[in-house]
Amino acid sequence: KREDKLDIPNLAAEIRSGNRIALSRAITLVESSNSDHKEQAQKLLQELLSFTGNSIRIGITGVPGAGKSTFIESFGSMLCDMGKKVAVLAIDPSSSLSGGSILGDKTRMEKLSRTSNAFVRPSPSAGTLGGVHKKTRETMLLCEAAGFDVILIETVGVGQSETFVRGMVDFFLLLVLTGAGDELQGMKKGIMELADGIIVHKSDGDNVVRARRTVREYKQILHFLQPATPGWMSTSLAVSSVEKTGLKETWDMICKFEETIKASSYWNMRRSEQTKDWFHSMITDHLIESFYQASDRKSLIQSLEKSILHGEITVTQGVKKLFE
Amino acid sequence: KREDKLDIPNLAAEIRSGNRIALSRAITLVESSNSDHKEQAQKLLQELLSFTGNSIRIGITGVPGAGKSTFIESFGSMLCDMGKKVAVLAIDPSSSLSGGSILGDKTRMEKLSRTSNAFVRPSPSAGTLGGVHKKTRETMLLCEAAGFDVILIETVGVGQSETFVRGMVDFFLLLVLTGAGDELQGMKKGIMELADGIIVHKSDGDNVVRARRTVREYKQILHFLQPATPGWMSTSLAVSSVEKTGLKETWDMICKFEETIKASSYWNMRRSEQTKDWFHSMITDHLIESFYQASDRKSLIQSLEKSILHGEITVTQGVKKLFE
Numbered sequence: 001k002r003e004d005k006l007d008i009p010n011l012a013a014e015i016r017s018g019n020r021i022a023l024s025r026a027i028t029l030v031e032s033s034n035s036d037h038k039e040q041a042q043k044l045l046q047e048l049l050s051f052t053g054n055s056i057r058i059g060i061t062g063v064p065g066a067g068k069s070t071f072i073e074s075f076g077s078m079l080c081d082m083g084k085k086v087a088v089l090a091i092d093p094s095s096s097l098s099g100g101s102i103l104g105d106k107t108r109m110e111k112l113s114r115t116s117n118a119f120v121r122p123s124p125s126a127g128t129l130g131g132v133h134k135k136t137r138e139t140m141l142l143c144e145a146a147g148f149d150v151i152l153i154e155t156v157g158v159g160q161s162e163t164f165v166r167g168m169v170d171f172f173l174l175l176v177l178t179g180a181g182d183e184l185q186g187m188k189k190g191i192m193e194l195a196d197g198i199i200v201h202k203s204d205g206d207n208v209v210r211a212r213r214t215v216r217e218y219k220q221i222l223h224f225l226q227p228a229t230p231g232w233m234s235t236s237l238a239v240s241s242v243e244k245t246g247l248k249e250t251w252d253m254i255c256k257f258e259e260t261i262k263a264s265s266y267w268n269m270r271r272s273e274q275t276k277d278w279f280h281s282m283i284t285d286h287l288i289e290s291f292y293q294a295s296d297r298k299s300l301i302q303s304l305e306k307s308i309l310h311g312e313i314t315v316t317q318g319v320k321k322l323f324e
Numbered sequence: 325k326r327e328d329k330l331d332i333p334n335l336a337a338e339i340r341s342g343n344r345i346a347l348s349r350a351i352t353l354v355e356s357s358n359s360d361h362k363e364q365a366q367k368l369l370q371e372l373l374s375f376t377g378n379s380i381r382i383g384i385t386g387v388p389g390a391g392k393s394t395f396i397e398s399f400g401s402m403l404c405d406m407g408k409k410v411a412v413l414a415i416d417p418s419s420s421l422s423g424g425s426i427l428g429d430k431t432r433m434e435k436l437s438r439t440s441n442a443f444v445r446p447s448p449s450a451g452t453l454g455g456v457h458k459k460t461r462e463t464m465l466l467c468e469a470a471g472f473d474v475i476l477i478e479t480v481g482v483g484q485s486e487t488f489v490r491g492m493v494d495f496f497l498l499l500v501l502t503g504a505g506d507e508l509q510g511m512k513k514g515i516m517e518l519a520d521g522i523i524v525h526k527s528d529g530d531n532v533v534r535a536r537r538t539v540r541e542y543k544q545i546l547h548f549l550q551p552a553t554p555g556w557m558s559t560s561l562a563v564s565s566v567e568k569t570g571l572k573e574t575w576d577m578i579c580k581f582e583e584t585i586k587a588s589s590y591w592n593m594r595r596s597e598q599t600k601d602w603f604h605s606m607i608t609d610h611l612i613e614s615f616y617q618a619s620d621r622k623s624l625i626q627s628l629e630k631s632i633l634h635g636e637i638t639v640t641q642g643v644k645k646l647f648e
Contacts, residue, residue, distance in 0.1 A: 038640075042638050042641050042644075045638045045640075046638055046641065049635040050635050052635075134640065137639075138638070138640070190517060193514060221548060224545060272633055275632060275639065276629060276632075276633070278639050279628070279629060279632055279639050279643065282639060282640070282643045283615070283643060284608070284611075284612060286647060287611045287612060287615055288608060288611060291607070291611055305600060308599060308600075309596055309599060309600070311373040311374050311376075312370075312373075313370060314366055314369045314370055315458075315461075315599065315602050315603050315606060316362075316366050316369075316458065316606070317366050317370065318603055319603065319606045319607060320366075
């Protein structure tokens, strides 16, 4: 019964003052599926809304094996050393059936987790349809209200996580390995066109020369593609998280991006569009979810699909039968 | 009152026998927004369903100025000379406000229109949300029942027409001009990754050498991208519709594609998936359309958007208010 009586204004003030326990508690509230918790979470967020939006939001994705967590550990630690407050979140739209969260593994980003300027949050357990990216968005707002300057959002798992993350960040970073030719074959369709920057990772030891060549190859390919952000020429950099090279250059690139895009009106425009898109995608999610959840509808849809594929009824007739 | 008494089985038989007037009439029925016509169209389609699916469905898109209609005129005429029956359809999801159909212009594809083996249909006038691609799909089925071997579906106008067309064809062809470097800058995001083949068009006169170089450049880029169709390595060809070069090679490429993909199980699998996707996207369209159409909802949504962007309420609260 204790949480039912949560003092929301007090919790908001504690978050604003930098109390980590209050922040963690608020995120748990946001992630809860309990209806009382949901309502309290929304009241809390409403209380904090005017203190959000002041961070730079960076999305990070990578090909399998690119070493995302190692990069985030090194890059995040460098930013903390520079005096920045860094929050690391993850988005994982994969279902709980498919294995769930990797970030739940507490041993990851061990050093960064212990840094006082950093806050590393495991990914929310995947649950209801369309719910995961909502939770990550709201967690991001809580972190901003808590005064974090840099929000790193990592894509975890398979599926559409890249598109979701692109839809909630200012800058989108793609991590790849050397050997663009072989590497790109396994890369998701359209992923390069979402990226504002491409990091050729593990540029260390014997790999440095190959990494530099790969950077040139990516720059060439990026030249052929539409920019992910109007007014910004996406570029590529070689980075070693082990030897700590290229990390400073990565941050410089992001700062130059922020300066360039803020000078145009696009920075605020994109954020407004992202919020509106979020609103409308939640409306659509709600419509679809409540439609497909209705009892007996699943079996009706399956039998209609069968009739359509067997050429017994047209698609239009199938849709009509569903809404009769 | 005459059309209310349409003899559907007779109309179906006339279409099957190759009667062009019957086919045109059926397409008009499919495109009509009158509810009696709609019902008759669905009965007719149901009657014809078992005679559909036997064509090769080819989508054609291009960068602005690439000369799509000239290509379709030359390519379609060659196929007709080879004894193929060719239907040319267009998809134009742009709203009627934005100018409407270009294919409505009757002077286009003049030669092909007069060829007895060809059937050129102007694009349906854009109307209701989500309706245009449905009409083109159903028109395609009518043409198949009428015995057409090759269906060419051209993208017209802006918007998502490429994605719609990719979702209803077997082979997707992209037309570009020489100078990949400059050209690609203006190309839509992800468009190359939808293409099974890229035609470098206007490869004639002084342009031949440049066209060949551009073909090589595209082949190189295609090598970096995921194939649009699993099991098919997308490739590039130089074509002149004026000098009639490369047209035969284009058809050979499509035939090789058909042979390769039919040998795997992917041909039928993709068609089934396309039909299922069509069914579910029509369900979603219906849900969204009827939701946003409800009276007063538009102004409520706009005022909620404003409150959200001003930071007065959270997105979740906005959605909740809508469904209260």
